[in-house]
Amino acid sequence: MLVIIQAFLAGIMHLIILNQDYQIFPLFNSTVFTRITGLFLFIVPLISLFLVKRLFTLSEQETIAETQDAFIDNINKLFTTIRGQRHDFIHHVQVMYSMLENDQLQEAKSYMENLLGEIQSVSKTIKLKDPVLSALFNTKRTIAERLCITLDVKQDTPLDGLKLKPYEIVKIFGNLIDNAMEAVSDEPIEFRNVAVSLKKIAFVFVFEVVNPRPLINSSEFDKLFEPNYTTKENHSGLGLAVVKQLVDQIGGEIIVNSSEEKGTSFSVVIPVK
Structure with missing residues (x-):
């Protein structure tokens, strides 16, 4: 709409300039009318620039909000993973205790190595800078x-x-x-x-x-x-x-x-x- 208004005002100013030579439209001879048209033609582009800047700002804020939501979701998934490991810890301890009680040392060692590998996988990610x-x-x-x-x-x-x-x-x-x-x-x-x-x-x-x-x-x-x-x-x-x-x-x-x-x-x- 602002672009259309600018084009309309520019057209009027063009007619005013032509009217100075040919005197086709008496209305355009009015100094007040000419000044008002010129003022609006100056103000409308300024409003356009403000609105465009505002639109870019809103677009950026929307993108930031979406990314923040994704970031929070990532953090929640991280906590879920850690909580899941803590929840399962007692079960792992019970299994290893049973293996040790039955002298299954090699099986207990292998089980513990797999468990440590899983924990280190998450720990490695947490330690990034x-x-x-x-x-x-x-x-x-x-x-x-x-x-x-x-x-x-x-x-x-x-x-x-x-x-x-x-x-x-x-x-x-x-x-x-x-x-x-x-x-x-x-x-x-x-x-x-x-x-x-x-x-x-x-x-x-x-x-x-x-x-x-x-x-x-x-x-x-x-x-x-x-x-x-x-x-x-x-x-x-x-x-x-x-x-x-x-x-x-x-x-x-x-x-x-x-x-x-x-x-x-x-x-x-x-x-x-």
Whole structure:
């Protein structure tokens, strides 16, 4: 409506200018009318700018709220996992006690090693240096375990100086990890692993998500980031497009590689502030 009003006022001003030469419309000879039209033509763009800025602010606030909800959900799932382990602890103790009582030392040792492995899996996630990523990776690890996928995460540097807001980090990593886990979900068990690394090299951050299979033909690299492009059934094909848009906005770059030796990797390179 504001654009239409601006166009209407601009048309009137154009007629006023023409009327000065041809005197077609007597009404337009009024100085007051001319001044009012000019004033509105000046005010309406200012209102438009204010409303556009307001719309962008509301959109960003909505995105932040959605990410905060996802973050809280991740934390709740983390607590649920820990509570579940504590709840099961008494049962594990009873089983090990029974084994020791019956001199089944080797069985008790094997049982304890498996139990410790499960606990360390959660502990490793908690010890990551960034709380947002800790919650995100823990949730993804829980999902990966249900799908019999191994998710390895390595963070070598804090995220100080990163040109990304927390909800943007969640969007980038969440989409890349989901994409990688979906890719390996139909692969044989030896290929069902996803490796995530966060490191800083000179003046850039490098985030990398790698899955050993399936491989991608280099001719398809550019298509991967097109909206709605997907090789999976019942998949929106929007995840990588969202990642590309975010990375482009901050002057970053996404590099795709796929080879027999190293598998398929998506590397996000972001300049330090």
